[in-house]
Structures are given as C-alpha cells and as structure tokens.
Amino acid sequence: MKHERFLADTRRTLGALLAVAFVAGTSAAFAQSMDKKPSTMPGMAAGAEKQGSNMHGSMMGMVKGMESTKMTGDPDQDFAAMMRVHHQGAIDMAQMQLKHGKDATMRSMAKGIIEAQQKEIKELDRWLAQRK
Numbered sequence: 566m567k568h569e570r571f572l573a574d575t576r577r578t579l580g581a582l583l584a585v586a587f588v589a590g591t592s593a594a595f596a597q598s599m600d601k602k603p604s605t606m607p608g609m610a611a612g613a614e615k616q617g618s619n620m621h622g623s624m625m626g627m628v629k630g631m632e633s634t635k636m637t638g639d640p641d642q643d644f645a646a647m648m649r650v651h652h653q654g655a656i657d658m659a660q661m662q663l664k665h666g667k668d669a670t671m672r673s674m675a676k677g678i679i680e681a682q683q684k685e686i687k688e689l690d691r692w693l694a695q696r697k
Contacts, residue, residue, distance in 0.1 A: 627658075631654075645693050652686050659679045
C-alpha cells in the first residue's frame with residue numbers, strides 16, 4: 566500500500582512540475598494549439614501555430630514517455646528513470662526554442678537548459694548503469 570501511495574505521489578508531483586514548466590514556457594503556443602485558431606498576435610510569423618503544436622507535441626511526447634516508464638517499486642530507481650525522461654523532454658523543448666524562437670532571453674535560457682539537463686542526464690545514466 567505504501568508503494569502504491571509513493572507511486573501516486575511521485576506521479577502527481579512530477580505532473581505538477583511538468584504542468585508548471587509547460588505553462589511557463591509555452592503558454593502562448595499551448596493556447597494557440599488548443600484554440601486551433603490562426604494567430605492574431607502582432608508580429609506572429611505565418612506557421613506559428615505549427616511551431617506551437619510541435620512544442621505541444623514535444624511536451625506530450627515527454628508525458629507519454631514518463632507514463633510508459635515501468636515502475637520498479639524502488640523509489641530511487643523510479644525517480645532516476647522518470648527524471649531522465651523529464652530532462653530529455655526539457656532538452657527537446659529547448660532545442661525547438663532554439664530552432665524557432667527569436668527572443669534573445671528565451672534563446673539564452675534554452676541554451677542553459679540544454680547544458681544543465683544534458684549534465685544531469687549523464688549523472689542519472691551513470692547512476693542507473695551502476696544499479697543494473
């Protein structure tokens with residue numbers, strides 16, 4: 566029973582973190598993809614909806630990856646496996662920002678995210694490899 570509660574709490578916490586990251590980083594793109602309406606925002610390039618839906622697709626791919634990660638019952642192992650998928654999703658979104666984004670602040674943040682998350686993925690991979 567404790568294991569099931571831990572898994573539920575872990576998924577709920579990670580889900581909340583994902584939601585915050587998603588809303589903070591892609592709220593405009595998400596709103597556009599949900600509305601399915603052409604952009605009326607000044608300065609929005611043609612095809613922005615497609616770019617936004619790609620960002621949303623990237624996020625949904627990360628969520629799908631986290632949902633399909635098999636839980637072992639070991640809180641340390643499960644945390645490392647879930648965070649690895651989560652960090653890769655952040656990298657994917659940041660790479661999309663670099664490909665399509667124009668704002669210097671957001672591009673700089675994306676570069677920092679890629680660097681930090683790649684480092685953490687290497688640490689998680691080393692830890693996971695030692696556990697096999």
